[in-house]
Amino acid sequence: MTMVLPLSVATDACCGSVADGGVDVASAEQIARVFKALGDPTRVRLLSLIAGTDAREACICDLTEPVGLSQPTVSHHMKQLVEAGLATREQRGRWAYYRVVDGALAAAAHALLPH
Amino acid sequence: MTMVLPLSVATDACCGSVADGGVDVASAEQIARVFKALGDPTRVRLLSLIAGTDAREACICDLTEPVGLSQPTVSHHMKQLVEAGLATREQRGRWAYYRVVDGALAAAAHALLPH
Numbered sequence: 001m002t003m004v005l006p007l008s009v010a011t012d013a014c015c016g017s018v019a020d021g022g023v024d025v026a027s028a029e030q031i032a033r034v035f036k037a038l039g040d041p042t043r044v045r046l047l048s049l050i051a052g053t054d055a056r057e058a059c060i061c062d063l064t065e066p067v068g069l070s071q072p073t074v075s076h077h078m079k080q081l082v083e084a085g086l087a088t089r090e091q092r093g094r095w096a097y098y099r100v101v102d103g104a105l106a107a108a109a110h111a112l113l114p115h
Numbered sequence: 116m117t118m119v120l121p122l123s124v125a126t127d128a129c130c131g132s133v134a135d136g137g138v139d140v141a142s143a144e145q146i147a148r149v150f151k152a153l154g155d156p157t158r159v160r161l162l163s164l165i166a167g168t169d170a171r172e173a174c175i176c177d178l179t180e181p182v183g184l185s186q187p188t189v190s191h192h193m194k195q196l197v198e199a200g201l202a203t204r205e206q207r208g209r210w211a212y213y214r215v216v217d218g219a220l221a222a223a224a225h226a227l228l229p230h
Contacts, residue, residue, distance in 0.1 A: 018159060019220050021167010028156040028163070035159070038227075039151030041143040044133060048143070052136010105134045109224035112153075 019114045031111045037084030038108070042067055043077050047086060050100050057099040134229045146226045152199035153223070157182055158192050162201060165215050172214040 015031050016022030023031065037043060045067055050058045063074050078098055081087040086104045090097045130146050131137030138146065153159060160182055165173045178189050193213055196202040201219045205212045 016163070018153075018163045019166050019215075021163050023159060023163035025156070025160065028159040032154055032156040032159045035150045036154030038133075039147055039154040041140070041147040044138060044143040044147045044150075045140065048131070048133045048136050048138035051134050100134075105227040109227040112220040112224040 015111050017110075017115045018112050022115065023111075027111075031108075034084050034086065034104075034108050034111075037080050037086055040077070040080075042069065043081055046074065046077055046098075047081060047100060047105075050087065050098055051105075057097050060096045060098065063098075130226050132225075132230045133227050137230065138226075142226075146223075149199050149201065149219075149223050149226075152195050152201055155192070155195075157184065158196055161189065161192055161213075162196060162215060162220075165202065165213055166220075172212050175211045175213065178213075 015027035016024065018031070038047075046063060049063060049066055050056065060071060060074060060078065063078075064071050067074065069077075075096070078087060078089065078096075082089050082098075086101055086108075088099050088101055090099075130142035131139065133146070153162075161178060164178060164181055165171065175186060175189060175193065178193075179186050182189065184192075190211070193202060193204065193211075197204050197213075201216055201223075203214050203216055205214075
């Protein structure tokens with residue numbers, strides 16, 4: 001079926017579209033960095049868990065149990081998502097809180113769709 | 116700015132959306148497999164090069180020069196894209212020809228957008 005999805009993205013933003021051949025070397029590096037971060041099932045689940053909360057943010061203390069991994073391992077995965085620009089980290093007292101960056105997933109999707 | 120993009124995708128297809136928290140373990144594996152294949156700048160460029168041709172297909176003999184890599188290396192990258200379901204390979208005499216799978220990039224984008 002055909003859906004019409006409204007997308008709020010800056011059309012002049014990085015990086016050309018893979019779907020229409022508009023990706024130069026620098027853009028390919030930038031696109032691949034984001035997809036490399038998304039190329040792990042635990043990181044996909046962590047992002048999905050955070051994005052699915054009402055507040056769209058999560059304490060690391062609430063992320064370890066759903067993925068069944070230790071806090072250092074979850075912290076390591078989250079660091080890769082933060083470095084790729086997909087999440088932000090905020091320390092509040094003892095715990096780190098993570099948010100999905102507004103527009104980051106849409107921008108990654110945008111790089112795969114015809115412009 | 117806000118754009119409206121028409122997307123032709125099967126909405127009941129794999130895999131839930133990362134953006135709205137709907138990704139279970141099996142879907143995360145499937146999504147991550149595709150993004151892992153996209154998580155390399157050479158593979159992003161190869162897909163973009165193929166998708167950008169008029170015929171939306173390319174001979175491996177025409178892919179080596181643009182990315183500046185040997186044929187075995189390009190062949191190895193293309194194998195990963197084929198295994199992830201993003202490209203198909205057809206042998207014609209001496210050369211392998213590759214196509215981008217219709218809908219595969221849109222499906223990958225779909226997993227990142229709210230459903």
